[in-house]
Amino acid sequence: MIIVQAPVYLPEVVQAVVAQSGRAISGISGPAAQVEATKSILGLSNTPTQLDEHEILFSLALQDLQIPEALASAKVQCRLPHPEELELLSEWCVAYNVEALGKTDTPSLRLACDRIIEAHQDMGMHWVLVAGDTLVSYSAFNASLPDIVQIGGVWTPPALRGKGYAKSVVAGSLLEARSLLVKRAILFTSHSNQAAQAVYQQIGFLPTGEKYGLVLFEETQA
Known part of the structure; x- marks a missing residue:
């Protein structure tokens, strides 16, 4: 990339x-x-591409982060994943890539997701949301600098959507970043994904007005 x-x-x-x-x-x-x-x-x-679109770039000054009630009241908890949960998170990574990025579920995609999850775990750059004893949502930092992070890979299984889990896992990850003196977060989402846009705006993200381009080729280019 x-x-x-x-x-x-x-x-x-x-x-x-x-x-x-x-x-x-x-x-x-x-x-x-x-x-x-x-x-x-x-x-x-x-x-030929699997995905070629302009997306909306959102930005949030972390001092303006809005904490969802479920997270603030500890009805749900946001934390780093445990080692025994990584296999499930790799499955979620595959599902995210198929649904959000138009990829095909292949052995190579599964291997790539295994590596992505392992790398995020090694760097402490991903989080899960837990309701009771159940993992219900996931978020990661695709990129990180001392003062800014980029949110990516946000995933809630379809059966668990509509419960506010995505905004809680993103907010939880940003609380951790804010405690480490990170000042800003950015993310991008498709123009057509109005549900995701609403989720992010509920915790304080605002569109910057900039268009963000994302291209994924059908085959890797040498």
Whole structure:
């Protein structure tokens, strides 16, 4: 995945990153205009994609985080996953990729999800929401800097949706980030996913007005 953020010298930056990394390209994300330009720079404008859309970028100053009542009253708890829960979280990762990103459930996707969950666990960058003894929702930080984090991979199993679990798990993860002096969180979501937009706005996220581009290629590009 190439993540672009180069308002100037974009061709030089993209070409240097691809050359230096030596990695295949599974997709491109970043400001929408830069994503489109990057496809052109790399000669990938007509390459078949699983997903190619502009999404809404949301931002939240963590001092303005709104805590859901269920979390504040300890009706649910947000915590780091236990090792014995990682197999379930890998299954959730597969389900998220199929539903949200249009991927196909394949052995390679399952292996990739195993690695993603293991990496998040090693870095302490993902959280589960627990109601009683049951895991009901999941959230992760796709990227993290000392003062800002990017939320991603938010997943609630379909049978458990509509209960406010997603906003509680995201808020819980951001309470932890705020305790570590992180100042801001960002995330992006599809224009068509109005349910997710409502969830994030309920805990204080606001749209920035910027369009965020996300492209996932059908096949990894060498």
